[in-house]
Amino acid sequence: HMWSFTERVATLMCDNDCGSNRHIQTGQAVHSICTELRSHKDTLEMIPSISLERECLKRFLVLRAFIANSSGIKSSTLSVVVSSILENINNLHDIWMCHENENEVDLVARFRKAKASTAKTAYIELSMSLLSIMLRDNVNLDKALREYVRDHIMINILMNRTARNDVVQVGIMLKLPTLHFLGRSGCSSSSAISDHLKEMLSMCRNSLMCRSDHLLLHDVECRVRNNKDATFLRAIVRSDLSKMEQSSGSSPVAIIANRLVLTPRAMMSHRPDSSDLLRGAIDNKFGIHEATRIHNANEEESIVRFREWVLCSFFPGDIKSNASSYIVDVLTCMFNTYSNCEIADGDKVRDATGNLASISAYMKIANSLKECFCNAITTKAWNDHFNESLISSAQSLLSLPLLYEHAATGEKDTEPLKSWASSGGAASKGGHADEAAYIVEFAKWLDICKHMLRDEETSSSLRDFVVSRKRAEQNEVALMCPEIQALREVFDAFERLEIKLFPQAQTLQASAVFNPYQR
Numbered sequence: 001h002m003w004s005f006t007e008r009v010a011t012l013m014c015d016n017d018c019g020s021n022r023h024i025q026t027g028q029a030v031h032s033i034c035t036e037l038r039s040h041k042d043t044l045e046m047i048p049s050i051s052l053e054r055e056c057l058k059r060f061l062v063l064r065a066f067i068a069n070s071s072g073i074k075s076s077t078l079s080v081v082v083s084s085i086l087e088n089i090n091n092l093h094d095i096w097m098c099h100e101n102e103n104e105v106d107l108v109a110r111f112r113k114a115k116a117s118t119a120k121t122a123y124i125e126l127s128m129s130l131l132s133i134m135l136r137d138n139v140n141l142d143k144a145l146r147e148y149v150r151d152h153i154m155i156n157i158l159m160n161r162t163a164r165n166d167v168v169q170v171g172i173m174l175k176l177p178t179l180h181f182l183g184r185s186g187c188s189s190s191s192a193i194s195d196h197l198k199e200m201l202s203m204c205r206n207s208l209m210c211r212s213d214h215l216l217l218h219d220v221e222c223r224v225r226n227n228k229d230a231t232f233l234r235a236i237v238r239s240d241l242s243k244m245e246q247s248s249g250s251s252p253v254a255i256i257a258n259r260l261v262l263t264p265r266a267m268m269s270h271r272p273d274s275s276d277l278l279r280g281a282i283d284n285k286f287g288i289h290e291a292t293r294i295h296n297a298n299e300e301e302s303i304v305r306f307r308e309w310v311l312c313s314f315f316p317g318d319i320k321s322n323a324s325s326y327i328v329d330v331l332t333c334m335f336n337t338y339s340n341c342e343i344a345d346g347d348k349v350r351d352a353t354g355n356l357a358s359i360s361a362y363m364k365i366a367n368s369l370k371e372c373f374c375n376a377i378t379t380k381a382w383n384d385h386f387n388e389s390l391i392s393s394a395q396s397l398l399s400l401p402l403l404y405e406h407a408a409t410g411e412k413d414t415e416p417l418k419s420w421a422s423s424g425g426a427a428s429k430g431g432h433a434d435e436a437a438y439i440v441e442f443a444k445w446l447d448i449c450k451h452m453l454r455d456e457e458t459s460s461s462l463r464d465f466v467v468s469r470k471r472a473e474q475n476e477v478a479l480m481c482p483e484i485q486a487l488r489e490v491f492d493a494f495e496r497l498e499i500k501l502f503p504q505a506q507t508l509q510a511s512a513v514f515n516p517y518q519r
Contacts, residue, residue, distance in 0.1 A: 007034040033065040046281040053278040056122045060282060063130055067137060079145050082134070085127045086153070086177040092120045093180050093200060121203065125278050128207035133286075136214035144174050150231065154215075156182055157204045158235040179204075205239075210279060212236055212252045213259040213267065214286075217299075220306040230306075230314055237318070237326045253326060257333035260307050261356070263300075266347030304351045311361040316368035320375070328372075328389045331365065335396035354403040354412075362397060362417060363435040363501065366442040369394050370494070373449065374466050387453065394446050398439070418443050434500050441493045448487050458483060 013027025043061070047054040063081070099113040131149060134141065141149075152167045161182075171178035181197040181204075208215070215232035222228040236252050258267050268287030274280035318327050338348060338356045351357065373390050376382045398418040405412050415423070421439040452458040458481065465484050469491060 007031065010034060033062055043281055043285050046284060047277050052118055053122050053281075056126045056278055057281050060126050060129060061285065064133065064285070067130070067134055076142070078134075079142050082131070082141065082145055082149060083177055085130060086179060088123060089127055089200075089204075090177060090180050092116070092123055093196075096120050097196065120200075122278055124200075124203050125207050125276070125282070128204055129211060129282050132208065132211035132214040135218045145176065148174055148176055150218075153179060153182065154208060155231065155235050157201060158208055158232070159239050160201065160205060207279070209236065209252045210255070210274075210283075212255040216256060216259050220299075220302050223306050223309065224302045230310065233310070233314070234318075237330060253329045253333050256330050257337050260303065260310070261334055261337045261348060262343070263347050263349055266343065270343070300349055303349055307349075308351065308357055308361060311357045312364050316364045319365075319368040320371045325386055325389065328369075328386075328393050332389065332393040332396050335393070335400055339396065339399055339401060356400060359432040359435045362400070363438050365397055366394070366439055367498070367502070369397070370442060370445060374470070377463050378467050378470070391446070391450060391453075394442070398443055398446070434497055438494070438497045438501060441490050441497065445487070445490045445494075448483055448490065452483050452487075462487075 007030075010027045010031035014024055014031060044054065044057060047057055066081075067078075096113075096116045099109065099116050131154065135146070135150060135154075148170055152170050156167060167182045168178050170176075181200040212232075215236070216230075219230040219232050223230060233256070236256065255271075258270060262270065271283060271287065274283055315327050315331060319331075334356075337343065348356075369390055376386060376390070398416065400417045401414050402417050402420045403412060403414050404420060417439060421436040421443070449462065452462045461481050461484055465487060
């Protein structure tokens with residue numbers, strides 16, 4: 001009955017006889033929030049009427065409405081909200097630890113422990129969702145608190161890092177709460193405490209991963225406004241996603257791909273249901289908000305610019321260095337989602353040319369996949385799963401639908417990227433003749449590698465050839481193989497085209513060569 005009581009208090013505050021204009025404005029804001037809570041009857045009914053999860057959902061709806069109307073709220077007030085969220089997580093941790101060593105035979109003790117565990121799970125879901133939405137909506141948070149929550153709390157959670165001294169030091173300096181599982185994991189020799197801290201970290205991490213789309217929008221905002229790096233995207237794709245609980249809904253790979261490709265309305269219809277009731281209800285609320293809000297052309301343009309940067313610079317760099325195998329999975333998911341004919345064209349976010357990205361971006365992705373393949377096949381990073389991921393991503397890239405304009409007639413047509421690159425002359429490529437030629441050679445390279453990887457003997461020859469090519473040697477035995485002869489021609493074509501397409505890389509490579517006679 002707390003919500004009804006709050007609404008009645010707000011009604012009294014709105015009475016002109018009650019007090020000052022400040023009281024009336026506060027009462028109107030609280031009354032509006034309570035009214036919004038009543039308007040979400042369908043969302044509330046997704047959870048049983050008498051449950052801790054339903055109470056957490058009510059708090060989420062109220063605080064979400066409070067955050068949405070935070071434009072006139074002082075930063076100090078929002079700082080209290082964030083600080084309280086972090087403090088309450090610590091309190092739940094302490095409560096749970098009090099019940100951890102209780103007698104397992106005692107039914108009352110077991111009930112208290114189960115109750116504390118349920119409260120911990122529900123409140124972590126509530127807290128991580130609120131922190132994500134606050135960063136996504138760019139609310140009026142104090143800069144120091146925003147950076148502390150993002151860089152010292154959320155990033156460490158996503159990277160699965162504990163015992164971070166910097167978290168404790170920054171928290172003390174700013175007089176902000178430090179989450180116990182980030183700052184205390186090394187303070188006790190008890191394995192039970194250590195396991196529980198890891199469990200807390202894992203629960204927070206799983207919750208944040210499910211909010212990858214909101215964290216990604218924060219990256220988009222930071223990139224467009226301040227030209228900053230994709231902090232959250234880098235943390236997500238470089239973390240070990242295999243440790244995430246896949247039973248709780250979409251994987252971060254699908255969430256990130258959908259956010260970069262689909263409109264907000266389409267994202268709601270393509271997000272699978274969650275087995276967690278509270279998480280599912282919060283997903284539903286987010287989905288309704290995304291689907292019903294007014295179309296924001298500026299946000300869509302920002303996503304397109306961010307996506308182009310990701311495909312031209314961020315992903316190629318990480319793919320070449322094998323920084324994360326999950327980037328390849330994100331790429332494949334993005335390409336397959338964009339190529340999916342069952343998704344309406346109006347549900348896809350396109351650039352000014354009507355495509356997913358520029359020809360230059362596609363060529364750079366092709367180059368990075370080729371380089372990653374050559375680096376991995378000669379190292380311990382090579383395995384069947386990684387091989388399949390790379391080839392699948394390359395095939396999906398070549399199958400991407402490309403909207404282009406015929407140079408002679410001016411008519412527009414759509415073809416797979418591979419077909420567009422292979423057909424017509426250089427004059428029909430609209431200034432992208434070299435990029436098209438590179439994609440043609442990439443398609444040849446892929447066909448040869450796929451064929452050679454089917455047999456152990458030819459796989460070995462392929463590996464030997466790549467090694468000898470890196471060392472600028474010629475393996476005469478391997479060259480007896482007709483596939484290797486064809487592959488040598490493709491690599492020669494790659495080298496000629498890369499001198500034109502990547503002049504800066506060629507300059508850096510040349511400057512890195514050691515000359516023993518230079519003084």
